[in-house]
Amino acid sequence: MECDIERVLWSQDQISRRVSDIASEISADFHSFSSPPVFVGVATGAFLFLADLVRHFSFPLTVDFVRVQSYGSGTESNGAPSISLDLKTDIKGKHVVV
Numbered sequence: 709m710e711c712d713i714e715r716v717l718w719s720q721d722q723i724s725r726r727v728s729d730i731a732s733e734i735s736a737d738f739h740s741f742s743s744p745p746v747f748v749g750v751a752t753g754a755f756l757f758l759a760d761l762v763r764h765f766s767f768p769l770t771v772d773f774v775r776v777q778s779y780g781s782g783t784e785s786n787g788a789p790s791i792s793l794d795l796k797t798d799i800k801g802k803h804v805v806v
Contacts, residue, residue, distance in 0.1 A: 727757070731764030734805065744768035745803040751775045751793065772797040 718726075738745055744767065749758040751773040762771060775793035778785040 746770045
């Protein structure tokens with residue numbers, strides 16, 4: 709597969725460090741909150757990033773996903789995104805990170 713890659717923009721170590729930096733910033737923001745935040749990923753593209761991110765946290769949290777589509781069966785967006793899979797978690801009154 710690597711022979712198909714013209715150039716690597718960011719190394720695995722660079723990505724890991726940046727995810728860790730983001731997690732540190734989020735941890736600092738949520739340090740004083742009493743209710744656990746809800747992390748929402750846009751499926752399916754976010755699941756690996758979100759999994760790597762939440763592994764850094766030592767506080768309670770919830771993870772959920774939404775699915776949004778605007779392509780239908782074609783290859784061009786119709787310009788009107790719609791939610792095809794909504795959250796299972798009730799986020800009313802909760803801190804949400806998307």
